[in-house]
Amino acid sequence: MSVFWQTVLAVFAAVGLYTVLHTAYDLIFQRVLRQRGSAELTLYGDGCDAASEQLIMTALRIRKQYLPGLSVTFVEIGNGQGQNIAKHLAARRDIMYLD
Numbered sequence: 001m002s003v004f005w006q007t008v009l010a011v012f013a014a015v016g017l018y019t020v021l022h023t024a025y026d027l028i029f030q031r032v033l034r035q036r037g038s039a040e041l042t043l044y045g046d047g048c049d050a051a052s053e054q055l056i057m058t059a060l061r062i063r064k065q066y067l068p069g070l071s072v073t074f075v076e077i078g079n080g081q082g083q084n085i086a087k088h089l090a091a092r093r094d095i096m097y098l099d
Helices: 003-036 050-065 085-092
Strands: 039-045 070-076 096-098
Touching: 039 050, 050 070, 050 085, 070 085, 085 096
Parallel strands: 039 070, 070 096
Antiparallel strands: none
16 A cells, blocks of 8 residues: 555544544533533613614524523613513513613
């Protein structure tokens, strides 16, 4: 077997070993930490702004996909004029809302 083919075979073996180790790490450590760990996310914004609704929906998507133990807190920094979307979302989606 030539040196070239030995090099190619060694590269494939190294990539395969890395893939196996990375998969084992994902399965064992990240899932265990995801299920048992907890985190806290604090969002600041104007509850009447549409961007606040988007922030809250993104935080909920992250909680659903990656961190089931994530607690989300929304802190109102706006003047509160208009329909407060964040307050209604917080009441329905288990989010702490602070004025």
